[in-house]
Amino acid sequence: MAIKKIQVDQNLCIGCGACQSMAPKAFELKDGKSYVKENWQEESEENIKAAKESCPVQAISLEED
Ligand code: SF4
Numbered sequence: 001m002a003i004k005k006i007q008v009d010q011n012l013c014i015g016c017g018a019c020q021s022m023a024p025k026a027f028e029l030k031d032g033k034s035y036v037k038e039n040w041q042e043e044s045e046e047n048i049k050a051a052k053e054s055c056p057v058q059a060i061s062l063e064e065d
Pocket of ligand 1: 014017019020033034055058059060
């Protein structure tokens with residue numbers, strides 16, 4: 001299983017910053033919302049999955065193959 005794509009639903013995101021602290025190479029906060037960074041693939045899958053689990057509003061979804 002490899003992560004192919006990460007999506008953040010900015011309508012759900014409350015800007016808590018948990019994803020950024022769990023996976024700082026994959027997520028960044030801008031204007032109170034989280035966005036996927038261009039070079040997110042530099043982040044470990046473990047950290048990305050931990051970030052997804054840490055999101056209190058389930059705003060992060062992963063596409064895996
Ligand atoms: S953990 Fe979820 S709610 Fe918090 S900043 Fe990241 S996407 Fe937004």
